[in-house]
Amino acid sequence: MDADALLGGLDDQQRRAVTSEAAPLAILAGAGAGKTRVLTRRIAWRAATGSVDPRRVLAVTFTRKAAGELRARLAQLDVQPAVTAGTIHALALAQLRARYTEQRRDFPALLERKARLLVPLTGRRGADARVAASELAGEIEWAKARGIRPDGYTAAVRAAGRNPPRDDMAAVYGRYEREKQRRGLVDFDDLLWSCAEVLETDPEFAAAQRWRFRALFVDEFQDISPAQLRLVRAWLGDRTDLCVVGDADQAIYGFGGADPSFLTDFARHFPTAEVLHLGRNYRSTPQIVDTAEAVLRDAGGARPPRVGVRASGPRPTVTEYDSEEDEARRVAARLQEARTAERRWSDLAVLYRTNAQSAAFESALSAVGIPFRVRGAGSFLDRPEVRAALDRLRDAARDAPGRSFAEHLVDLDVVDAAAGGERSEHGDALVRLGREYLDAEPGSGSLDGFLAFLTAALRDDAPIDEDAVELLTFHRAKGLEFHTVFVTGLERGLVPISYADTPPERAEERRLLYVALSRAEQALHCSWARSRTFGLRTARRSPSPWLEPIGSALRGDATDVAARPAPAGVRAARARLVAAAGEPTVAGAALFAALRDWRRGLARASGVPAYVIFPDSTLRAVAESRPATAEDLLALPGVGPVKAARHGDAVLQLVRSHT
Ligand code: ATP
Ligand code: MG
Numbered sequence: 001m002d003a004d005a006l007l008g009g010l011d012d013q014q015r016r017a018v019t020s021e022a023a024p025l026a027i028l029a030g031a032g033a034g035k036t037r038v039l040t041r042r043i044a045w046r047a048a049t050g051s052v053d054p055r056r057v058l059a060v061t062f063t064r065k066a067a068g069e070l071r072a073r074l075a076q077l078d079v080q081p082a083v084t085a086g087t088i089h090a091l092a093l094a095q096l097r098a099r100y101t102e103q104r105r106d107f108p109a110l111l112e113r114k115a116r117l118l119v120p121l122t123g124r125r126g127a128d129a130r131v132a133a134s135e136l137a138g139e140i141e142w143a144k145a146r147g148i149r150p151d152g153y154t155a156a157v158r159a160a161g162r163n164p165p166r167d168d169m170a171a172v173y174g175r176y177e178r179e180k181q182r183r184g185l186v187d188f189d190d191l192l193w194s195c196a197e198v199l200e201t202d203p204e205f206a207a208a209q210r211w212r213f214r215a216l217f218v219d220e221f222q223d224i225s226p227a228q229l230r231l232v233r234a235w236l237g238d239r240t241d242l243c244v245v246g247d248a249d250q251a252i253y254g255f256g257g258a259d260p261s262f263l264t265d266f267a268r269h270f271p272t273a274e275v276l277h278l279g280r281n282y283r284s285t286p287q288i289v290d291t292a293e294a295v296l297r298d299a300g301g302a303r304p305p306r307v308g309v310r311a312s313g314p315r316p317t318v319t320e321y322d323s324e325e326d327e328a329r330r331v332a333a334r335l336q337e338a339r340t341a342e343r344r345w346s347d348l349a350v351l352y353r354t355n356a357q358s359a360a361f362e363s364a365l366s367a368v369g370i371p372f373r374v375r376g377a378g379s380f381l382d383r384p385e386v387r388a389a390l391d392r393l394r395d396a397a398r399d400a401p402g403r404s405f406a407e408h409l410v411d412l413d414v415v416d417a418a419a420g421g422e423r424s425e426h427g428d429a430l431v432r433l434g435r436e437y438l439d440a441e442p443g444s445g446s447l448d449g450f451l452a453f454l455t456a457a458l459r460d461d462a463p464i465d466e467d468a469v470e471l472l473t474f475h476r477a478k479g480l481e482f483h484t485v486f487v488t489g490l491e492r493g494l495v496p497i498s499y500a501d502t503p504p505e506r507a508e509e510r511r512l513l514y515v516a517l518s519r520a521e522q523a524l525h526c527s528w529a530r531s532r533t534f535g536l537r538t539a540r541r542s543p544s545p546w547l548e549p550i551g552s553a554l555r556g557d558a559t560d561v562a563a564r565p566a567p568a569g570v571r572a573a574r575a576r577l578v579a580a581a582g583e584p585t586v587a588g589a590a591l592f593a594a595l596r597d598w599r600r601g602l603a604r605a606s607g608v609p610a611y612v613i614f615p616d617s618t619l620r621a622v623a624e625s626r627p628a629t630a631e632d633l634l635a636l637p638g639v640g641p642v643k644a645a646r647h648g649d650a651v652l653q654l655v656r657s658h659t
Pocket of ligand 2: 035479
C-alpha cells in the first residue's frame with residue numbers, strides 16, 4: 001500500500017506521530033485518542049517508505065488479542081512479511097527457548113501458579129491457605145516486577161513505605177525461590193529476568209537478537225514495570241529506535257510493580273526522545289467522554305480538555321438494583337434489547353471489578369441463552385476439542401519424531417478442516433496460535449515449545465473470535481472497545497476495592513474505573529446492587545463514592561451534551577470530523593451490518609478467520625465512504641490490490657444495494 005494512503009483517516013497530530021523521525025518517540029494521549037491506531041500506522045508507514053523492514057520490527061502489546069489485532073491490521077495494510085508481535089512474556093519465552101534449543105539444553109517447565117508452591121509455606125489449611133498463598137504470590141510478583149531479590153526485599157519495602165503481608169516475607173520469598181529451583185521450574189517473572197540477563201551477558205546472543213529486531217514498539221507503556229523496561233532496554237542495546245504509546249490516566253498496575261513514570265518522565269529516561277500528544281477522542285460519544293472524565297476531574301487538579309469528536313449519543317444511565325442476581329438478570333435483559341440486526345453479541349460487554357462477580361452474569365446469561373465469553377486461558381485449554389487436538393499433536397510427535405512442528409501443524413489443520421463440515425472455532429484458534437508460535441520461535445519449533453507458548457501467551461486472554469458477549473474485569477478490558485458497555489457492581493468495597501486504603505491505591509482504583517467507563521463507544525450503563533452475597537454471607541451495600549461525580553456529570557447533561565455550548569476548539573474539531581467522515585447514517589449502519597454478514601458467510605465457507613477477509617475498520621470505512629468504483633475501494637485502509645481483486649465486486653455490489 002502506498003505511503004500516502006497510510007496517512008488517510010488520521011488527524012494532523014496523529015499524522016505527525018506516524019511520520020515523526022524522532023527516536024526514541026513517546027506518544028501520550030487519553031483513552032480512545034488513537035494511540036494504538038497510530039502505532040499500527042506508524043509501523044505500516046515506515047515499512048511502506050522503506051525506513052524499516054517489517055521482519056525487523058518487534059511490537060510488544062499488552063495482550064495476545066492486541067498482538068493478533070496488530071498483525072491482522074498490518075496484513076490488511078498490506079505489510080508483508082509479518083512483523084513479530086506479542087506479549088512481553090511470550091516474546092521472552094520464545095527467545096529463551098530458542099537459545100536453549102541452540103545449546104541443546106532442555107528448557108525448564110513453567111510454573112503457572114505461584115500459589116502451588118506457596119500453600120505449604122503459609123502454615124494454614126484449606127481455603128485459608130489458598131487466600132494467604134495468593135497474597136504472598138502477589139507480593140512476590142510485586143518484588144520481581146521491581147527487580148528486587150529476596151536479600152534486597154526488606155530494604156526495598158521499607159523504602160517504598162509498603163506493608164508486607166508477613167513479617168518474615170523476605171524469608172518466605174527466599175524459600176519460594178529455592179523450592180522453585182529445586183523442582184526445576186521457572187515462573188513468568190523469571191522469563192523477563194533471564195531473557196534480559198542473557199542479552200546483557202552474552203554478546204553473541206544479544207547481537208543476533210538485535211540484528212533480528214531493529215525497531216521496537218510498545219503499547220500501553222504506562223503499565224511497564226522496571227523488570228519489563230530492563231528487557232526492552234536489553235533488546236534495544238545502545239540503539240534508539242523505540243516508539244512507545246500510553247496514557248498515565250490509565251495506569252492500573254502499580255499494585256503489580258508497574259511504574260508510570262517511565263512514560264510520564266520518558267524524556268528523562270531516554271534523553272534524546274521526542275514526546276508528542278494527541279488530544280481528541282474518536283471512540284466515544286461526547287456524553288461518554290464527559291462521564292469518564294468526570295471521575296478523573298473529581299480527584300482535583302488541572303486536566304487538559306478532552307475533545308470528544310464523535311456525534312452525540314444517548315445519555316449514559318445509572319441503575320440501582322435490589323441484589324446482584326437482580327442486577328445480572330436485568331443486564332441480561334438489556335443485552336437482549338441491545339442485540340439488534342446491526343449489533344452483534346461481541347459488540348456488547350459486561351465489566352466488573354473482581355473475577356468472582358462473573359458467576360452471577362454467567363448464570364443469568366446462560367439462563368436466557370445469550371452466548372458469552374469469560375476471558376482466561378483455563379477455559380480454552382480445557383475445551384474437549386482443544387484437548388483432543390493437543391492429544392493428536394502429541395501422538396503425531398511421538399509416532400513421527402523426525403517431522404517438524406510446522407509439518408505436524410499443517411496435518412492438524414488439514415485433519416481438522418476435513419473432520420466436520422463446519423470446523424470448530426477452537427480448532428481454528430489452536431492452528432492460528434501454532435502459526436503465531438512459529439513466528440515467534442522460527443526454525444526451532446517443537447511441541448513442547450508450543451505447549452509452553454500456549455501457557456505464556458494465553459495467560460489472560462481468550463483466543464477465540466466467536467460472536468459472544470464479553471464478560472471482563474476492568475483490568476482485562478484495557479485497550480478494548482465495545483459499542484455498548486455495562487459497568488457493574490459500582491459499590492463501596494468493590495469500586496474502590498476494600499483493600500485499597502492508601503491514597504495512591506485509591507487513585508489507582510479511580511483510574512481503573514476510568515478505564516472501564518472509557519471502553520464504551522455509543523452506550524454506557526452503570527449499575528450497583530443494594531445487597532450482594534459473599535460466600536454464605538449477604539451484605540447490605542452502598543453506592544460507590546464515584547457515582548457522585550458520574551451523577552453530577554449526567555445531571556449537567558439533563559438535556560444533551562451536544563446541545564450545551566461546547567468550547568470553541570471543541571466545536572471546530574467536531575465540525576471538522578463530521579465534515580470529514582460524515583455523520584453515521586442509518587443506511588451506513590445497515591450497510592455495515594450487511595458487510596459483516598457477507599464476511600461471516602465467506603469466512604465460514606472458506607475456513608478462514610473473518611478478520612483475514614477484512615477487519616471491522618475496513619468494513620466501517622466502506623460503510624462510511626460508500627466506494628463506487630474499484631479505485632475508490634483501493635483508497636480505503638486495509639484494501640490492497642489482491643483483496644480488491646478478490647472481494648471488490650461483492651463489496652461494491654453490497655454498497656449499490658444499500659442506497
Ligand atoms: P486506549 O487508550 O483505550 O487504548 P487508544 O488511544 O489506543 O485508546 P485507539 O483504540 O487507537 O485508541 O482508537 C480508538 C478508536 O478510534 C478506534 O476505533 C480507532 O479506529 C478510532 N480512531 C482513531 N483515530 C481516528 C481518526 N483519526 N478517525 C476516525 N477514527 C479514529
Ligand atoms: Mg490502545
